[in-house]
Amino acid sequence: MTDFEAKKLACPCCRHEFESRLVTGFVIGEKDSDFCPKYLDGNPLPQFLHVCPECGFTGFEADYRTLIDEKIIKRVSTLLAGFHWTKNQILGGAERYRRAALIGIYAGKRSAEVADLYLQATWCSRMEGEDDDEQKGARRKAVKYFELALAAEEFSPDDMPVVHYLLGELNRRLGNDEKALKHFSKMDELEKVDPWLIEWRDKQRALIKQ
Ligand SMILES: [Zn+2]
Numbered sequence: 001m002t003d004f005e006a007k008k009l010a011c012p013c014c015r016h017e018f019e020s021r022l023v024t025g026f027v028i029g030e031k032d033s034d035f036c037p038k039y040l041d042g043n044p045l046p047q048f049l050h051v052c053p054e055c056g057f058t059g060f061e062a063d064y065r066t067l068i069d070e071k072i073i074k075r076v077s078t079l080l081a082g083f084h085w086t087k088n089q090i091l092g093g094a095e096r097y098r099r100a101a102l103i104g105i106y107a108g109k110r111s112a113e114v115a116d117l118y119l120q121a122t123w124c125s126r127m128e129g130e131d132d133d134e135q136k137g138a139r140r141k142a143v144k145y146f147e148l149a150l151a152a153e154e155f156s157p158d159d160m161p162v163v164h165y166l167l168g169e170l171n172r173r174l175g176n177d178e179k180a181l182k183h184f185s186k187m188d189e190l191e192k193v194d195p196w197l198i199e200w201r202d203k204q205r206a207l208i209k210q
Pocket of ligand 1: 011012016055
C-alpha cells in the first residue's frame, strides 16, 4: 500500500500556500537493470515531487523549505515564467521529474542530484507507458549530469560501483556501446563491488555485441 499524509506547503517562488500529500510508505518488488523500481501497488514517484498549482514550481518537500536565496528564487521564477503555466495544470510523473531537474539546474543543485532527477524521469516515462524514444532525452541528460558529477568528484568511493554500473547501463540503452563497455570495465578497478552488481554488470555487458 502506498501511504500518504497531508502536508501544507508554501511555494518559495510565488508564496502561494497549498495542501499536498507526502508519501509515507510504499512497497517495492524487483528492479529493472537501470534500477527502475517495480512498485507492487502503483508508482509513488510522482507524489515525491510537489507542484505549486499557482506557478508550476516543482520540487521535493525539502526544496520548498531550503530555497530561500532571493537571487536563486528570481532565477527559478524567470525559468517558470517561460513554461506558460496554466493554474492547477496537472503534470504527469515524467514531466514532474524533467521539470524538477531543470529547476534544480537553475537552483544550483549538485550534478548528482540533477542526474538522479533525470534518471527518475526515464523511470516514470516507462511506467506511464511512453515508448523508449521518449525516454532517451532524459536518459542522455542523466548520463551528462552523472559524468559532470564524476568530474566534480561528488561521489564517495562507496557510490562508485553503482555510478559506473549505471553509466554503463544507461549508455548501453542509448546505443553508446563503447562508453558502456568502458564504464562496465571500470568496475574491475574498484575495491569492494557487491557480487550482485557484478552479476548484473556481466548480464548487461553480454547484451553488447563485441
Ligand atoms: Zn508557486
